[in-house]
Amino acid sequence: MPETLVLLHGFGGTHRTWDPVLPELDHERYNPLVPDLRGHGTKAGVRPISFDGCVTDVLAAAPDEFVLCGYSLGGRVAQHVALAAPKRVMRLILVSTSAGISDDPARAARVAEDERLADELTRMSIEEFADLWMANPLFEATPAEASRWWREDLLRSDPIALAEVLRMIGGGAMVPLWDRIGTLTMPVTIIVGGRDTKFIDYAERFAQLLPQAEVRTIGGAGHGLPREAPRELAGLIAGTEG
Template identity: 45%
Template sequence: MAPPTIVLLHGFTQSGRSWAETVAALGERYRALAPDLRGHGAAAALRPVTFGTIGADVLGLASAERAERFTLAGYSMGGRIALDLALRDGGAAQARIERLVLIGASPGIAGDGERAARRVADEALAQELERDGIEAFARRWAAQPLFADQPPAVAARAHAERLRASPAGLAASLRGVGTGAMEPLWERLGELTVPVALIVGERDAKFRAIAERMAVDIPDVTVHVVPGAGHAVQLERPEAVAALL
């Protein structure tokens, strides 16, 4: 019997290769599909970059690989895309999703004013990418408090991957699937009919709080806190994430 399929969606500035250590730790337990999402990696030039088009890409990939049902997992941006896909079109995709795994992810920004401010900030960052190029952006992105405690080896690998990214692709991603562009899904969490796992790093206080809030409204949910990890759990503790998967 063929192993079950898991589709892994990467975060902003990453690519499918960011899952390599997690996939290796999964071994033969799963058939892992880790695509490059629009605006990133080999898909950097694909347009438009929207939640709808990326969701269609994910379902199309699964169908092409003859995976009628699959586990869908996403980290950060990839988690937001996975959640949007699960709830899009009245939750139709949940007929194909066996489990939903969200790593360091959120349902978006609930407040209109805060969301509008984030759109302005995302647009400014997109323009910075287009104007100044990838190196200046990569340094600024790595300096966020969210990544402050990353182990040096992890930070170096993440920085190297950012330097391979396309400025135009990342700018399109910010405009199309940035947190400011996302319609908030907080009020729709109760529509999730599949088992949901929320994975967060012990040091990631912001997203631990978000996960705890999400868990209140999701019918079938477990929350997993990975000891010693920060926001990028799958980069810092790939074996632990694989074990949870």
């Protein structure tokens, strides 16, 4: 019987983030479950937008035992899920993510940056947000064809809701989990793009703290792994590629 594989998307996306990855998975091994996170897509109107709320949604939708994979913001939510219900998460896969900003001045700067963007979002159309977000240097390696459907996915959310996401569960708002993450004992795979320097550093920090962690790098890729390298990502999720 296939294992349930819960896949959590990043900021601004929806469950459709995983569309390029799903066909590459072994469906005899995995039964994918791809929810929208609060403040995104079909859950744009669900409140409160909080890590606890997102954890509640995931645990309510998932079976008693499941494999959990989160990308970027979804990876931070996935860590909260694993810490809340460690006996239910059989394996944890963290893609292009971190456990928060532990340096106080850096976190304060990120709070200010997120607040500035959130304020801009309240005055933007969703089309303007899509153009702004796709121009982020973090995503410069996105292939042209992937950019087309990625923009379509970004248009499925609401800028007002995304502004609240930034304020409530953004990178600055999140209380760092580095001092708690080492309590997780399930196998953990950390996946990062070879060009994603900032998140390579985070991956190495995860590896030092997690007792059963392995780091896997997709050479030549940046931050947007589900759209930049879906086949390679699917292989690493399944543990069949090195």
